[in-house]
Amino acid sequence: MTVSRALTIAGSDSGGGAGIQADLKTFQELGVFGMTAITAVTAQNTLGVQGVYPLTIEALKTQIDSVAVDLQPNAVKTGMLFNAEMIQLVAERIRYYNWENIIVDPVMIAKGGQSLLQEEAVEALITSLMPLAKVITPNIPEAEVLTGMKIQTFEQKKEAAKKLFDLGATFVMIKGGHDPNGEVVIDLLYDGQRFDTFEGVRKETKHTHGTGCTFAAAITAEMSKGKSVREAVKTAKAFIQAAIEDQLGIGGGHGPTNHWAFKKNNITTV
Numbered sequence: 001m002t003v004s005r006a007l008t009i010a011g012s013d014s015g016g017g018a019g020i021q022a023d024l025k026t027f028q029e030l031g032v033f034g035m036t037a038i039t040a041v042t043a044q045n046t047l048g049v050q051g052v053y054p055l056t057i058e059a060l061k062t063q064i065d066s067v068a069v070d071l072q073p074n075a076v077k078t079g080m081l082f083n084a085e086m087i088q089l090v091a092e093r094i095r096y097y098n099w100e101n102i103i104v105d106p107v108m109i110a111k112g113g114q115s116l117l118q119e120e121a122v123e124a125l126i127t128s129l130m131p132l133a134k135v136i137t138p139n140i141p142e143a144e145v146l147t148g149m150k151i152q153t154f155e156q157k158k159e160a161a162k163k164l165f166d167l168g169a170t171f172v173m174i175k176g177g178h179d180p181n182g183e184v185v186i187d188l189l190y191d192g193q194r195f196d197t198f199e200g201v202r203k204e205t206k207h208t209h210g211t212g213c214t215f216a217a218a219i220t221a222e223m224s225k226g227k228s229v230r231e232a233v234k235t236a237k238a239f240i241q242a243a244i245e246d247q248l249g250i251g252g253g254h255g256p257t258n259h260w261a262f263k264k265n266n267i268t269t270v
C-alpha cells in the first residue's frame with residue numbers, strides 16, 4: 001500500500017478552523033497522511049485572534065528536519081510563516097531537500113483583522129519563497145499586497161495573475177472569496193499561458209473561517225497523490241464548496257467550515 005504524505009508548515013489555530021488544524025483535517029478526509037511543522041501558536045476562536053506566540057527558528061528547523069529525514073513528504077504546504085527569518089529558513093530547507101510539490105498559501109491577515117505575517121516579511125515571501133512554489137494561492141487582498149495593484153475587475157485579476165506568475169511560481173491561483181459581489185465565486189488559475197476558472201455558488205454565510213487554509217490543504221493533499229495541479233484544484237474546489245455549504249454553525253463569530261462534508265456526501269470529482 002502506498003501512503004501519500006503531506007507536510008504543512010504553518011501556525012496552530014486553537015479554535016480548530018484554520019491553520020495546522022484545518023490542514024490536518026483536510027489531509028485526513030482526503031486519505032493523506034498529514035505531518036506538521038508549527039511556526040507559531042495562536043490563541044484563536046471564531047471571534048478573533050487573542051494571542052500570537054511564535055516558536056524559535058531552531059524549533060521550526062528541527063520539526064522540518066525530523067519529518068524530512070524519516071517520513072519524506074510527497075507535497076509540502078506553507079501557511080502562516082509569521083516573519084522573514086522563518087520564511088528564509090523554510091525556503092532554505094525546501095532547496096536542501098529538493099522538494100518540488102510546494103504549495104504556498106501567503107497568509108497575511110486573519111478574517112478578524114489580526115496580522116499573521118510581519119509587514120517587513122512580505123519582501124522575503126516574494127524573493128525567497130514564491131520562486132520555489134508549484135502553486136501559490138493568494139486571496140484578493142494578499143494578491144493586492146504582492147502585486148501593489150488594486151483588483152476590482154476580472155481583467156485586473158488576470159493582470160495580477162500575470163504579475164504574480166512573474167515572481168516565479170509555476171501556477172498562480174487567485175481565490176475569489178473576497179470579490180465584492182456576485183452569485184458565483186470564481187477562482188482563477190494561471191500557468192503563464194492559459195487561464196482556467198473554477199466556479200462555485202456563493203453561499204451567504206459568516207461561517208468561512210479557514211476557507212483559504214482548507215482549500216490550499218486540499219490542493220496539497222491531491223498533489224501528494226500525484227494528481228496534476230488542475231485535477232487537484234478541481235477536487236479542492238469541490239471540497240471547500242461542500243465544507244462551506246454544509247455549515248456547522250458553531251461559535252459566536254466567523255465559524256469554521258465543515259471538513260467532514262466532502263466525504264460524508266460522497267462527492268467525487270475526477
Ligand SMILES: Nc1ncnc2c1ncn2[C@@H]1O[C@H](COP(=O)(O)OP(=O)(O)O)[C@@H](O)[C@H]1O
Binds near residue numbers: 244
Ligand atoms: N461565501 C462563499 N461561498 C462559496 N465559496 C467561497 C465563499 N467564500 C470563499 N469561498 C471559496 O473558498 C476558497 C477560499 O477563498 P477565500 O475566502 O478568497 O480565501 P481566504 O480564506 O484565504 O481569504 C476559494 O475556493 C473561494 O472560492
Ligand SMILES: Cc1ncc(COP(=O)(O)OP(=O)(O)O)c(N)n1
Binds near residue numbers: 042
Ligand atoms: C494559524 C492561522 N493560520 C492561518 C489563518 C488564516 O486562515 P484563512 O484560511 O485565510 O482563514 P481566515 O482567518 O481568513 O478565516 C488563521 N486565521 N490562523
